[in-house]
Amino acid sequence: MNIEIDLHTHTLANPHAYSTMYENLMEAKAKGLKGIAVTDHGPDMEDSPHFWHFNCIRGIPKQAYGLKILKGIEANIINKDGKIDARPPFINKLDFVIVSYHPPVYNPKTPEELEEAYLNALDNPYVKIIGHLDRGPFEIDYEKVILKAKEKNVAVELNKHSLSLSADYRGRVIKIAQICNRLKVPVTIDSDAHFCSEVGNVGIVFDLLEEINFDKTLILNTDINKTFKFLNIQED
Ligand SMILES: [Zn+2]
Ligand SMILES: [Zn+2]
DSSP states (O other): OOOSEEOOBOOTTSTTSOOOHHHHHHHHHHTTOSEEEEOOBOTTSTTSOOHHHHHTGGGSOSEETTEEEEEEEEEEBOSTTOOBSOOTTTGGGSSEEEEEOOTTTOOOSSHHHHHHHHHHHTTOTTEEEEOOTTOSSSOOOHHHHHHHHHHTTOEEEEEHHHHHHOHHHHHHHHHHHHHHHHHTOOEEEEOOBSSGGGTTOOHHHHHHHHHTTOOGGGBSTTSHHHHHHHHTOOOO
16 A cells, blocks of 8 residues: 655755755656655745745646646744744645644743644644644654544544654654554555655555554545545546
């Protein structure tokens, strides 16, 4: 089993990623994917593209080299009110928004504060996926956040990059996956690639889901049509 579309990838538009979009596309094609989403970091992160990157993002075609392309952003939560750095005038030019917590942009003092930030961010109608919920300075009440995601029809991402980062994050990813499984919440499995060879490279997430008997029907992006339907993407 593999994904048909990688919904979380970065390009050179973030200086801390190291491949072009073309290289990412070629890698996705070589791995047999049917699509890819480009989701560079929101403009409030120091190491992020200028807002024109997002404002002009419709210059990227919907398809190229036989692959479908979605234009997204990995937006940063910027405060406990759940404000994010995907905003007008460009937010409505994107196909979807991933919302993530990144410490250089926002530093909550307590688990409760971070929980509140996630809960409030989920009220933003453009948010469709919570990125790497496992990462953060402390564990939070994942169930509370995941229940709200369910209510708002937002998917929870199981991020391959988290598994490579630390055993701590791995433990949290397992907890999060188990909660999604129990509450029947849709998930995406993404590479969060910062280099082209990582695109679509999510086998270790599937291995982990196998170990915990995860219900595979909850995975959105093993089927590109199911993914587009969930994200409400209109195809020409
Ligand atoms: Zn991230
Ligand atoms: Zn990322």
